[in-house]
């Protein structure tokens with residue numbers, strides 16, 4: 001069989017299975033939800049959750065708990081960064097920063113967001129790391145992002161302790177640091193008034209890779225592996241430092257001081 005017909009067959013298989021209700025997976029696992037899990041309906045293969053909870057889980061790493069907002073996380077990111085800067089001779093800080101740098105180096109070529117469609121999630125996670133490298137995102141900001149998620153979970157009265165939630169939360173922050181690709185070009189079009197004449201028209205293309213699904217799990221896993229030794233050795237110390245600084249503070253704080261090498265973010269990139 002050719003590649004193409006194999007792919008067609010696989011596509012058809014998945015479609016067939018998804019459209020046949022599987023009564024093994026009757027109900028959504030979220031307590032009191034009561035809706036059928038997607039595999040228990042004619043709509044999809046998710047064995048655990050109904051459509052709404054499956055969608056929420058894809059986006060946020062938990063079927064119920066939403067993502068932390070930038071406003072909530074920024075004070076922690078800022079304080080974690082300050083701790084990192086104050087402890088740069090620590091062997092575990094150096095280790096984490098070096099590991100993030102290795103992730104950058106092993107991320108493969110820079111791929112514009114326009115070309116990500118159809119790539120497997122693992123490749124898209126690498127492309128996200130390549131974008132950070134391309135945009136000169138300081139590895140210490142990446143380490144601080146992970147620590148911020150660890151810290152906010154420690155302060156959260158209703159935390160979600162799954163590894164997946166933590167990975168997705170950190171990955172969302174890091175994904176936002178360098179996400180979009182932008183292009184602008186001028187082309188000649190017939191004038192609407194005098195069709196025989198040409199006029200210049202500016203065209204723009206802005207593409208933002210989606211911040212959801214398995215790409216966040218892969219990215220989060222890579223980040224965790226870079227920072228885990230630092231977390232093992234120093235999280236309690238970072239927490240004490242951050243408490244001393246009075247975080248969470250009252251007002252919205254930037255996640256890092258001005259002048260750090262990060263690409264300017266567009267307003268519409270703030271969305272999840």
Ligand SMILES: [Zn+2]
Nearest residue numbers: 028033050053
């Ligand atoms: Zn549900």
